[in-house]
Amino acid sequence: GAVVSQHPSWVICKSGTSVKIECRSLDFQATTMFWYRQFPKQSLMLMATSNEGSKATYEQGVEKDKFLINHASLTLSTLTVTSAHPEDSSFYICSARAGDYGYTFGSGTRLTVV
């Protein structure tokens, strides 16, 4: 079946620094990648959608200059949280879509900004 590998699984960073999260589709080509954020005891909120080779489409209220998304290849998408602050601490999850595979989710990244 389709597998999406997400790294790191957790990261702690200092306020003001940037953090990069990677998602790779291991056995299929992901034409579209989705990035979600999930706060404790809440649902997954869609942050942005990216198609390979195109600029990402951000949901309303998500700062595109803060959350940089790169989808340079069909197997790799990255989310960079720039100048992270404690309020950015959250669980970030990617999802890939490719044809009949539907939606496949990564295992998530727990970001803690101190």
Add this chain to the structure above:
Amino acid sequence: GESVGLHLPTLSVQEGDNSIINCAYSNSASDYFIWYKQESGKGPQFIIDIRSNMDKRQGQRVTVLLNKTVKHLSLQIAATQPGDSAVYFCAETYGGSQGNLIFGKGTKLSVKP
């Protein structure tokens, strides 16, 4: 019984009983629905899906019911086991499986041995 917690409603059931988790979706144009299971600290796991041209679909121990008239989706889990304890989310999209996937609020299922 079912109760509303700080953010997630919780459903507590006895092991072996059947569980019913409900979800109200928002977009009447949505035509594809998926139920996911999420364990603590992990990404969502696919359970079962249904397209809008159906009103019922069965899997192994799980059944999804779709009522488009009232925009309601339910997940039935037969003979609930402790391993079923998790948070369950419904998700909707339109354009078949080609649209953005939007998640509902989620329900925490707690199974008592």
